[in-house]
Amino acid sequence: MAGMILSIPDHSVELAQLTPILVLRAGSDFEVQVESIVKIRSPDQAVHSYQVGELPEEIGRQLTGKVREAQTTDDGGLRLEFESGWSAEAVADADYEAWNVVGTRGFRVVCMPGGELAVWHADE
Numbered sequence: 001m002a003g004m005i006l007s008i009p010d011h012s013v014e015l016a017q018l019t020p021i022l023v024l025r026a027g028s029d030f031e032v033q034v035e036s037i038v039k040i041r042s043p044d045q046a047v048h049s050y051q052v053g054e055l056p057e058e059i060g061r062q063l064t065g066k067v068r069e070a071q072t073t074d075d076g077g078l079r080l081e082f083e084s085g086w087s088a089e090a091v092a093d094a095d096y097e098a099w100n101v102v103g104t105r106g107f108r109v110v111c112m113p114g115g116e117l118a119v120w121h122a123d124e
Contacts (some may be wrong), residue, residue: 004117006070006078007103013067013082018060019053022090024080026067029104032080034090036098036111043085062086070101076115 009026017023022034034052040059041047050059066083073079076092078099090099092115100110108120 003074004072004109004119006072006101006109007107008067008070012065013063013080015060015064018055018057022052022055022060022063024063031102032078032090032099033102034078034088034099035096036093037091039089039091041087041089049091063088072109072117076111076117078109078111 009030011026011029013024013026013030016025022038024032037049037051038055039047039049040062042062048059062084063080063082063086067080068083069079069081071079073089076098078090078101079087081087090111092098092111093113095113097113098111100108102108106120110118112118
C-alpha cells in the first residue's frame with residue numbers, strides 16, 4: 001500500500017515526546033509514533049538522519065505546526081511535511097515495527113518489519 005495519503009489533522013501537531021520514541025500528536029485526532037531512524041529536512045533542504053532517542057531537542061521542536069501532507073513512501077516510510085517547510089520521514093526497519101499512525105474512528109497504520117504496511121479502518 002505504498003504512496004498512501006493519510007488524513008491530515010485539522011489542528012497543529014505538537015511534540016508530545018522526544019525519547020525513547022518520537023511522538024507527534026494533534027489533539028485526539030492524530031498521533032504518530034516513530035521508533036526507527038528519522039530523516040529531517042530543513043527549509044533550506046539540508047537533510048540529517050537521526051536514530052530516534054538521539055534526535056536533538058532543537059530539531060524536535062521544528063516538527064510542530066500544521067501538516068501540509070502526510071504520506072507513506074514506496075519503501076514503507078512515512079513522510080510528514082509541515083507548512084513551516086520542515087519535514088520528517090520515518091524510515092522502515094528490516095527487523096522491527098518502525099512507526100505507526102493512529103487516527104480517528106479506529107484508523108491505524110503500522111509499518112511492519114521490512115516496510116509492509118498493516119492498515120485498520122473503523123469499518124473493519
